[in-house]
Every structure is written in C-alpha cells, then in structure tokens.
Amino acid sequence: MDQTVTSGKGTVSAEVCSRIDQFYAMQMQALDDGDIAAWVDTFTDDGVFVSNGLPDPVEGRGALTELGGAAVARLDEKGAIRRHFVFNVIVEPAAGGVLRTTCYVPVFDTVDGVTTLTTSTVMRDELVGSEAGLLVRHRTVTRDDLLAKTGPGSAA
Amino acid sequence: MDQTVTSGKGTVSAEVCSRIDQFYAMQMQALDDGDIAAWVDTFTDDGVFVSNGLPDPVEGRGALTELGGAAVARLDEKGAIRRHFVFNVIVEPAAGGVLRTTCYVPVFDTVDGVTTLTTSTVMRDELVGSEAGLLVRHRTVTRDDLLAKTGPGSAA
Amino acid sequence: MDQTVTSGKGTVSAEVCSRIDQFYAMQMQALDDGDIAAWVDTFTDDGVFVSNGLPDPVEGRGALTELGGAAVARLDEKGAIRRHFVFNVIVEPAAGGVLRTTCYVPVFDTVDGVTTLTTSTVMRDELVGSEAGLLVRHRTVTRDDLLAKTGPGSAA
Numbered sequence: 498m499d500q501t502v503t504s505g506k507g508t509v510s511a512e513v514c515s516r517i518d519q520f521y522a523m524q525m526q527a528l529d530d531g532d533i534a535a536w537v538d539t540f541t542d543d544g545v546f547v548s549n550g551l552p553d554p555v556e557g558r559g560a561l562t563e564l565g566g567a568a569v570a571r572l573d574e575k576g577a578i579r580r581h582f583v584f585n586v587i588v589e590p591a592a593g594g595v596l597r598t599t600c601y602v603p604v605f606d607t608v609d610g611v612t613t614l615t616t617s618t619v620m621r622d623e624l625v626g627s628e629a630g631l632l633v634r635h636r637t638v639t640r641d642d643l644l645a646k647t648g649p650g651s652a653a
Numbered sequence: 654m655d656q657t658v659t660s661g662k663g664t665v666s667a668e669v670c671s672r673i674d675q676f677y678a679m680q681m682q683a684l685d686d687g688d689i690a691a692w693v694d695t696f697t698d699d700g701v702f703v704s705n706g707l708p709d710p711v712e713g714r715g716a717l718t719e720l721g722g723a724a725v726a727r728l729d730e731k732g733a734i735r736r737h738f739v740f741n742v743i744v745e746p747a748a749g750g751v752l753r754t755t756c757y758v759p760v761f762d763t764v765d766g767v768t769t770l771t772t773s774t775v776m777r778d779e780l781v782g783s784e785a786g787l788l789v790r791h792r793t794v795t796r797d798d799l800l801a802k803t804g805p806g807s808a809a
Numbered sequence: 810m811d812q813t814v815t816s817g818k819g820t821v822s823a824e825v826c827s828r829i830d831q832f833y834a835m836q837m838q839a840l841d842d843g844d845i846a847a848w849v850d851t852f853t854d855d856g857v858f859v860s861n862g863l864p865d866p867v868e869g870r871g872a873l874t875e876l877g878g879a880a881v882a883r884l885d886e887k888g889a890i891r892r893h894f895v896f897n898v899i900v901e902p903a904a905g906g907v908l909r910t911t912c913y914v915p916v917f918d919t920v921d922g923v924t925t926l927t928t929s930t931v932m933r934d935e936l937v938g939s940e941a942g943l944l945v946r947h948r949t950v951t952r953d954d955l956l957a958k959t960g961p962g963s964a965a
C-alpha cells in the first residue's frame with residue numbers, strides 16, 4: 498500500500514495530492530478574500546472557466562479578472578462573506594503531465610451574521626505544472642441547484 | 654516531524670493517508686452518482702454496514718447492492734441530488750494490516766434548487782488492502798440527528 | 810512536482826501536511842466528544858486562544874480547560890451535538906520550525922434531530938513540534954458571523 502503507481506484514478510503520490518490540496522486551499526482563500534489578481538494567477542494565460550451558472554465559457558486571464566471582479570462586487574453589495582470549501586478530491590493523471598481532478602465544492606455565504614449554504618457544486622479541473630506551481634488550464638463547475646433531476650419533487 | 658511511525662492514532666504515512674482520502678472521494682462520488690455497482694465494489698465480499706438509521710446490520714455485497722439501490726430510488730423519487738463529504742479523517746493502524754478510521758461525513762441534499770444539510774454523521778471504518786486497492790470490511794455510521802443527547806433542548 | 814521545498818505557502822512536504830490534517834482531525838474530534846483534557850493537551854503549556862467571539866485572549870492550559878469546559882456545558886444544556894470541520898488548510902513554514910496554518914472551520918450543531926450551520930470561521934494557528942507531536946502555540950479564530958462587512962445588506 499506504500500507504493501506509488503502512475504495511472505488510474507486515485508493513484509498519484511501523496512506528494513502530488515498534498516500539493517493539489519494546498520493549491521486549492523490557496524486558490525479558494527484568494528477568491529474568498531477578494532484578491533482577484535492572486536486568483537487569476539492560478540489559471541494558465543488561456544485558462545478556461547465553464548459553469549452551468551454562466552451563459553458562455555470564460556477564457557483567458559482578462560476575462561477571468563472581469564468574472565472574479567464582478568463576483569466580488571456582487572458579494573460586497575450584499576454584504577456577504579463567501580467561503581468555498583474543497584473536498585473529496587479525486588486525482589487522475591492524464592497525458593502530457595496533466596492532472597484531472599473531480600472535487601466537491603459547497604459554497605457558504607454569511608450575511609448579517611447568518612451563514613447559509615448557497616449551493617453545492619462539483620468542480621472538474623485540468624491542472625498543469627509550471628515554474629510557479631500548479632495552474633488551472635480548464636475548469637468545469639456544475640451547480641447542483643441548477644441541475645434538473647427528474648422526479649416527483651422537481652416535477653411539482 | 655518527517656519520520657513515519659507505525660502505531661497509534663495519526664501515525665501512518667502520508668502515502669497511506671493520501672490513499673485513504675482518494676479512496677473515500679471515489680467511494681462517495683460513486684454513491685452520489687448512483688453507481689451502486691462501483692460503490693459495492695469498495696467493500697469486501699463479506700463487508701458489513703451498520704447504522705443507527707437501519708434496523709439491522711447489512712452484510713455482504715448482495716445486501717449492500719439492495720441497500721444502495723433503495724437509497725438511490727428514494728432520492729430519485731424526491732428528485733434529490735445527494736452529496737457525502739468526508740472530513741477530519743483519523744487513521745489508526747490495527748492488527749493484521751487493518752486501518753481503522755474515524756471521519757465526519759455530513760450529507761447535503763439538493764431538491765428543487767435548494768441545498769440543505771440533511772444530517773451530520775460520524776463514520777467508523779475498518780479498511781483492508783487488496784490487489785484492487787483499499788476495501789471496507791466493516792463500517793459503522795452514527796447519525797447525529799438520531800442520537801438522543803440529554804439536555805433541556807432534547808427534553809422539551 | 811515531486812520535490813519538496815522548504816519555504817513559502819503550500820511548500821511543505823506531504824508528510825508534514827498529512828500530520829497536520831491528522832492533528833486537526835484528532836483535536837476537533839476530542840473537542841466535539843467533550844474530552845476537554847485531550848483537547849487542552851493539543852496546546853502548548855502557554856498556548857493562546859484568541860477569538861472575535863471572546864472578550865479577551867485565553868492563555869495557558871488552565872484557562873483553556875475552563876474555556877473548553879464552559880463550551881461543553883453550554884452545548885449539554887442545549888442538548889446540542891457540535892461538529893467542527895477543518896478544510897482548505899494552507900501551511901506555511903516560519904522561523905524556528907513553526908508552521909503557520911490558515912484553515913476554514915465551519916461549525917455544525919445538531920439539536921433535537923435538526924442539524925444547522927452555526928457559524929463559518931477562519932482559524933489561523935502557529936503550530937510547533939514536540940515529542941508528543943504537534944501542538945498549538947497560538948490560535949486566532951475569526952467568526953464570519955461577527956464580522957461587519959460594509960454593504961447594503963449589513964447596513965439595513
């Protein structure tokens with residue numbers, strides 16, 4: 498159980514997993530602190546951000562800066578403190594040194610002293626290495642609250 | 654602090670802890686995706702699942718398949734998307750290569766666009782190694798919402 | 810990506826990160842189990858606990874025992890089961906072998922079968938090594954619900 502294998506889900510080394518955990522912790526805290534410049538620096542120059550909460554994919558650091566800035570402005574207007582938690586990170590090595598991850602990211606907002614769960618999301622990333630560390634090349638966010646699941650509950 | 658010791662709580666190597674984190678991430682995502690065959694494959698043939706939410710222990714892959722299938726059917730009927738988050742994983746090596754874990758697993762459901770915390774649970778596992786990776790030999794789930802804690806609140 | 814560097818955020822080894830994760834899991838579960846003696850043993854003799862929910866810093870194991878005991882008594886009176894989840898742990902090595910961490914710690918309470926998010930906090934620690942393992946030398950907890958964020962929401 499102490500050997501590191503190099504392909505398949507959940508088979509990368511502890512060192513790589515730990516680096517990914519740290520990367521996400523820093524990336525999410527930068528975003529939640531409103532430090533959009535630091536957040537954008539965690540993407541590649543041509544990084545893509547796709548979400549079922551957005552009409553179109555957002556591509557490149559300029560567009561990501563606008564996206565992040567608009568989110569911070571909306572939260573400031575509401576007086577909301579937002580926290581993104583990253584969990585259950587599955588890591589899968591792909592061709593060309595890319596690391597594919599699938600994580601759960603619930604989002605909590607505190608407004609006027611009350612903290613509520615805003616949404617639960619699944620985040621799928623393609624991460625690449627760089628001299629500065631890991632970077633997101635492609636991110637797909639799926640918000641559970643925008644998914645239509647067929648059932649009596651949703652049909653009501 | 655960089656040495657790995659081999660007994661006592663919290664003393665297994667980073668490699669083993671990382672493997673356990675990945676195992677839980679994959680196991681929970683399989684369950685939440687409704688892939689019961691993949692979920693059942695994370696237990697030993699005679700794996701046992703005990704919960705204070707169930708009348709009796711569930712034992713063996715056949716019974717686990719029924720348990721998982723029934724859970725998926727109930728969620729589908731409600732139109733609910735369920736997410737299990739695994740946190741605060743304590744790992745303790747036991748005799749015969751068994752790894753005992755104690756984790757917190759809150760459960761969130763999204764129905765009709767609204768995500769709510771359904772319950773907070775404590776999960777205690779006995780994990781064993783196999784050629785296919787880790788497997789659950791015995792699991793005990795304790796749902797906080799079913800625990801009676803004596804106090805004015807609960808006595809009301 | 811498999812090399813371990815020794816300065817800067819997110820650059821400590823997987824072994825150290827894993828040890829910190831295990832430390833927090835054990836520390837929080839001790840607290841949530843009401844085992845205040847075990848919880849206090851995770852601080853240095855002169856450990857300091859600062860919170861924006863407390864009028865003054867709490868210093869030393871005697872005062873920490875009182876703080877923890879009072880918290881347990883309050884929860885028992887309400888019949889509440891409390892869970893502290895630790896996420897998004899950023900680790901940064903500092904002078905003298907100190908490890909600085911910044912984590913998210915949401916707090917969930919279950920009362921009369923209903924689990925609610927009580928508060929979302931950011932925890933900033935200075936951890937030091939000892940023969941018994943890691944210890945908290947200084948902790949600062951910031952509760953989001955007590956932060957005033959200027960905005961139309963909070964100005965209402």
